[in-house]
Amino acid sequence: MSSPAVLKKPLKLACIQLASGADKTANLKHAADQVAKAASGGSKLVVLPECFNSPYGTDYFPQYAETLLPSPPSEEQAPSYHALSRIASDNKVYLVGGSIPEFNPSTKKYHNTSLIFGPDGKLLATHRKVHLFDIDIPGKISFHESDVLSPGNQITLVDLPEYGSIAVAICYDVRFPELATIAARKGAFALVYPGAFNLTTGPLHWKLLAQARAVDNQIYVAMCSPARDLDASYHAYGHTLVVDPMAQVLDEAEAGEAIIQVELVDEKLAETRRNIALNTQRRFDVYPDVSKGKIQFEDPDLETPK
Numbered sequence: 001m002s003s004p005a006v007l008k009k010p011l012k013l014a015c016i017q018l019a020s021g022a023d024k025t026a027n028l029k030h031a032a033d034q035v036a037k038a039a040s041g042g043s044k045l046v047v048l049p050e051c052f053n054s055p056y057g058t059d060y061f062p063q064y065a066e067t068l069l070p071s072p073p074s075e076e077q078a079p080s081y082h083a084l085s086r087i088a089s090d091n092k093v094y095l096v097g098g099s100i101p102e103f104n105p106s107t108k109k110y111h112n113t114s115l116i117f118g119p120d121g122k123l124l125a126t127h128r129k130v131h132l133f134d135i136d137i138p139g140k141i142s143f144h145e146s147d148v149l150s151p152g153n154q155i156t157l158v159d160l161p162e163y164g165s166i167a168v169a170i171c172y173d174v175r176f177p178e179l180a181t182i183a184a185r186k187g188a189f190a191l192v193y194p195g196a197f198n199l200t201t202g203p204l205h206w207k208l209l210a211q212a213r214a215v216d217n218q219i220y221v222a223m224c225s226p227a228r229d230l231d232a233s234y235h236a237y238g239h240t241l242v243v244d245p246m247a248q249v250l251d252e253a254e255a256g257e258a259i260i261q262v263e264l265v266d267e268k269l270a271e272t273r274r275n276i277a278l279n280t281q282r283r284f285d286v287y288p289d290v291s292k293g294k295i296q297f298e299d300p301d302l303e304t305p306k
């Protein structure tokens, strides 16, 4: 059964368009300062960008990778894990910790991994990017995450008990509408994507994809980018944004560092479904429901190795 999204009470969401550099310790400290600012503005769910603790690029993944398993990892193995846990508990927020490069010693694989912590600092979920960013646009951009990374194997739904559930996925995952639709039909009220689009696909597709996933699924969509740094090897698009269930952009950053904060309310979800009643108009006699059948919500590789 699909269950329409419910948001049990209003939720202030912040997305932090963070400027990061080569110094991991400095990046973690800066993230802590910015999350504290968002929390003092009343946000209870805070999102950081993709690869917020390192520069973004295949050359950097091994150098910055942390070992997260067995969980919980030690402080030396995974300083970012512990920093995120402390940031969440110090500020009493749900924290979608952007993503970090991960090395799994038992499979010898690298992943692009998001850690989600609760307000008590406990790890709630782990999402490894399912769709790796491999593209070739001649003369513009060629990028192959799969040269170094392996994909994750699950759709990640995270229960925030006082509010309801969100789905977390990473950047290129937003291009795959099935993942979003399955999460929405399982009751997520928001799709949250730490991401780092570029100056070729960003202007064309970033906002379009956020609005597309929102309008398809009639739920909120948040996409959180690093700030643009033209001295870095990868030029992030920026334009962190939050879109409502009618696909209206509630707030959008420009290219530089920024915190955007918006209030999510159940009435907007309900009103959208009432006004445009897609949920009762679907024709599963004509095409299949992608949220039925075999769907993986648990990645076998994420189990703590024996």
Ligand SMILES: O=C(O)CCC(=O)C(=O)O
Pocket (backbone or CB within 6 Å): 050, 132, 133, 170, 171, 172, 173, 175, 195, 196, 197, 198, 201, 202, 205
């Ligand atoms: O899909 C795109 O155009 C960009 C994706 C990306 O930058 C990523 O997955 O990190």
